[in-house]
Amino acid sequence: MSVRVHPELRNQLMQFGIGDWNACYHCGTCTAMCPLSEEGFLFPRKKIRLMQMGLKNEIESSVEPWLCYYCGDCTSTCPRDANPGELMMSLRRYLTSIYDWTGLSKKFYTSEVWEIGSILLIAVLVVIAFLIGLPAMGYSFTTELTSQGGVKINSFAPIHIIEAFDWAMAIVVGGLLISNILRMYYKIIWKHGHTKVTFWVHVREFWRLVFNFSVQPKFGKCDDKRYWFSHWFLMSGYTIMFIVVVVFLPWFQTEKILPPWHLQRALGYYATFGLLFGLLVAITGRMRRKDVKFYFSHVSDWLFLVMLTLTVITGILIHIFRIYGMPYATYIFYIIHMAVLVPMILIEVPFSKWSHLAYRPFAVYFQHLKTHAVPRKTKINSIN
Amino acid sequence: MRSPSKTCIFFYNPQFSDFDPIDYAELIRYAMTFPNVSRIWKYHDFIWNEQNLTDKIEANGIDHLIVAGLLPGTVKTLFSKAMAIAGKDPANVILASFNDYYTGTTFDMDRLKSVLACLIAGLSYETVAIPDENPVNPATLVIGGGIAGIQASLEIAYSNNHVYLVEKTGTIGGKMATFDKTFPTLDCAACILTPKMVEVNQNPFINLMTYCEVQEVSGEAGNYSVRILMRARKVNVKTCIGCGTCTEKCPAQAPSEFDYGTSMRKAIYMPFPQAVPNKYMIDAESCIYLKTGKCRACVKVCPVPDCINLDEQDHEVTINVGNIIVATGFKPFDAKKMDQFGYGRLPNVLTSLEFERLLNASGPTGGNIHLRSQDKKGNWIFTEEAEKPEKVAIIHCVGSRDKNHNKYCSRVCCMYSLKFSHLILEKLPGAEIHEYFIDMRSFGKGYEEFYERILEEDVSIVRGKTAKVEERNGKLFLRGEDILKGEILENTVDMVILSIGLEAAEETRDLSRMLGIPRSEDGFFEEVHYNLDPTATSRGGIYLAGTCQGPKDIPDSVAQGSAAAARAIQSILKGKIYKDLISIPLETIEKRINKLTLVQLEEKHL
Ligand SMILES: Cc1cc2nc3c(=O)[nH]c(=O)nc-3n(C[C@H](O)[C@H](O)[C@H](O)COP(=O)(O)OP(=O)(O)OC[C@H]3O[C@@H](n4cnc5c(N)ncnc54)[C@H](O)[C@@H]3O)c2cc1C
Ligand code: SF4
Ligand code: SF4
Ligand code: SF4
Ligand code: SF4
DSSP: OOOOOOTTHHHHHHTTOOOOGGGOOOOOHHHHHOSSOBTTBOOSHHHHHHHHHTOHHHHHTOOHHHHOOOOOHHHHHOTTOOOHHHHHHHHHHHHHHHHOTTSHHHHHHHOHHHHHHHHHHHHHHHHHIIIIIHHHTTOOOOOOBOTTSOBOHHHHSOHHHHHHHHHHHHHHHHHHHHHHHHHHHIIIIISSTTEEOOHHHHHHTHHHHHHHHHHOHHHHHSSOHHHHHHHHHHHHHHHHHHHHHHHSHHHHSOSSOOOTTSHHHHHHHHHHHHHHHHHHHHHHHHHHOOSGGGSOOOHHHHHHHHHHHHHHHHHHHHHHHHHTTOHHHHHHHHHHHHHHHHHIIIIIHHHSGGGHHHHHHHHHHHHHHHHTOEEOOOHHHHHO | OOOOSSEEEEEEOOOOTTOOOOOHHHHHHHHHTSTTEEEEEEGGGSOOSHHHHHHHHHHHTOOOEEEEESSGGGGHHHHHHHHHHTTSOGGGEEEEEGGGGBOSSSBOHHHHHHHHHHHHTTOOHHHHOOOOEEEOOSOEEEEOOSHHHHHHHHHHHHTTOOEEEEOSSSSSOTGGGGOSEETTTTEEHHHHHHHHHHHHHHOTTEEEEOSEEEEEEEEETTEEEEEEEEOOOSBOTTTOOOOOHHHHHOOOEEEOTTTTTSSEEESEEOSSTTOSSOOOEEOTTTOHHHHHSOOOHHHHHOSSTTOBOTTOOOEEEEEEESEEEEOOOEEEOOGGGOGGGTTTTSTTEEEHHHHHHHHOTTSTTTTOOOOEEEOTTSOEEEOTTSOOOSEEEEEEEESSSOTTSOOSOOSSHHHHHHHHHHHHHHHSTTOEEEEEESSOOOOSTTHHHHHHHHHHSSOEEEESOEEEEEEETTEEEEEEEETTTTEEEEEEESEEEEEEOEEEOTTHHHHHHHHTOOBOTTSSBOOSBTTTBSSBOSSTTEEEOGGGSSOOOHHHHHHHHHHHHHHHHHHHHHTEEEOOGGGOOHHHHHHHHHHHHHHHHHHHHO
């Protein structure tokens, strides 16, 4: 297989993050310091080499960037300030844009105008849908309260419509994500010339996907366990919210005020606390910039944090206003909530930061597929 | 040279990030005041390429131009070509390279203006900016008695001129005196150094002042007045016969400075057996009598009457000299700053200097390699009772080429590490040696050959810096990446040697203020011109020798010692010396330019 060199790769990558990666003189300190780098899948130095040499195909078929959890040990010990940790982060952003066939991801990562513009556009559409769309469809909301004194939320946001919309959004986002994961699979496993992975291995290693998604054991290997906890808390809160809101919306968005220990409210509170805690750690970390992982923040990092925080806060406010029977406040914040949530899900999950929720566990899965790959039979082999 | 009638200036200021501390606006204002400057351009005024430059030259009828800025040499070919294409003489592209006039921290704007003024007048700065001359006091002060200082002192003394050699410690010799062998010839260090040290002591033209420090320097080139603090040795250097009876009886102990703390010495001691002067001295910090008022054991046993005077006090003297040579050497990088290697926590992680003492026959183990062990009082020292290591690792570039510490390469550590490998094999045949390097820097005469020789020996030399050293089951566990194999490299050894780099000595800062000589970014003293005048400083009559100017090996230190001596002798022979380069004010330069151009005009009319 011939090797194509892409000298422009470095400049392309610079759009996805900040680092003087050409400064690296290959001492190997970073790789040896990295708690997650392992035999057969060594990083970050090897990835820097690929980047310096412009070996685009090799970079695109790498799983290593997803195995890095940005603990920053490499960056803080690098003698050349080459910032290997940030390179891994930038590679993750780059790979996200490569897996994405629509090309939108690249636009969002490299152009602030595109990213913020599309978020605003979707937000405006959501507001229009609520203020003009629903009334035009003949729905009118009521300020009457329920017998328990709560807001009749379903009169404002008819549950069957919101649910249908949720499902539609989930299908679009899921479809995009699945197709991107297939492309990731193609780039990492399939395109990789000389080896092949048997079907049995696919089945046998599948548990890793589930395990890595739910526990994130890799993150726990970093020296600082605090981040594992806050990240896991945030991630689990987010996942629960996502499932509850999309799959079980009729059960979640009720007008009945259930007792606080009821599963519906308990899950909601758990998720809210998880999200708030994780966000607090991430935001204060990025503001204080004490840890290496928070030295550099890409626009996408901040946007995501701000949007998620807004979603959580408006969510809490809706909950309070609904229980205390304040219909107008509830409705207004419902609109704001949706105007932040919808663009966040539509843009972040398939195209930007949140996609790593899916890519990371898949990368571990693919990594193990790669380790069990067998040489593909070539013609010469079969003659023998 | 003809004063050009019409000159254009191109300011080369491409703004290399924040590395452009020159006030170009000010320079442009200044250049405009000259009637023969017709046009001025800056880098961003148009795109500097062959085509555009040729157009500019043709359109403005330029036949003489100045390119001024930092490293203007980078664009010189562009201008020469453009001139040639426009049919003009490419030799009329004159460079004003401001980086030559960097004072260490800022650019002296007056200097830059002076340079411009000279070039605009068609004169070179060097011909105009000749400093005034002073008469010279023929005595010279050499600060620092390492190999560089010794060499400089001897050279001057051999010309029958007087030298004061001021050394901070109790003996001269510097770091070289602590070594066993030197690369690349594997000469015995003591064998080549001791005769020179003895010669310093015996030469009637050298006034050796050990255990002394320079306190204050005043005056100017040709006549400096220097106040020197003479610390009390408390042993009379003239009468002590060096019998050593006192040391035997002395009850107080302290870590030996000469052995870099790897062995213990008494409070009354001789730094090492070949010390020059070969006399004893008392360390006031550890002497029991000086702390509690009781003991005087040494005084009681000393066979020479009044030789030991425990109540002797420090005193000061003032000397007058014409030239000063600074040879204060280097300070080893503090390996504790790199906690990942465990120096200071793990007893068998050594610095290279400590290891030099292990190798040295006059060292604490008589030249045998043993692990570090604890004595009864809990001090970690080298003794011959301890076990010998079987596996040794050497880690290169510790503290050097590292933006977290020193950016520069220390130049000697690759070579001395190779030397270590060879000497370990010689002393411990069958030992397993691993060297971990990033790049092997074996520049210089015979050095690459030395590297090749070591490669033939039974040493594993691996590319990839060790990332960390930890203790595991009483052994030292190393982790790194073997770059060429692309594998993680793990190894367990008995002893780790850190090839620490060279840093500017502690006093460099104080001395630079005292002497009024600048330091460069890396902390070492700064020379006038890196390529063409590496021994002089911007102050007249003050020169640099050895590692105080930058990392270098013994041959280079010696060469620079001789060079500095030549500069001092030059002024003594001439009887006159130039004052400081920086002392010429802009007005003087302008006046001189006027005078010189008038002379040229007259010559033209004759
Ligand atoms: C481990 C190691 C091994 C090495 N091996 C070799 C080798 O094999 N071959 C080789 O060519 N090079 C070798 N080098 C390099 C060599 O040590 C230096 O090139 C050489 O010692 C420089 O000599 P110097 O006179 O400039 O400085 P130094 O040897 O440091 O001498 C400076 C002297 O100045 C004195 N001093 C300092 N400040 C003052 C002050 N304010 N007032 C008065 N006196 C002062 C000091 O006490 C000292 O005596 C090695 C270096 C190291 C670290
Ligand atoms: S630690 Fe820095 S210089 Fe060394 S290999 Fe890694 S990125 Fe390159
Ligand atoms: S940030 Fe941490 S996990 Fe990522 S490459 Fe660096 S050391 Fe490894
Ligand atoms: S006993 Fe006296 S003469 Fe002998 S070495 Fe000690 S001080 Fe010098
Ligand atoms: S000489 Fe060798 S060991 Fe020393 S800093 Fe330079 S490259 Fe590193």
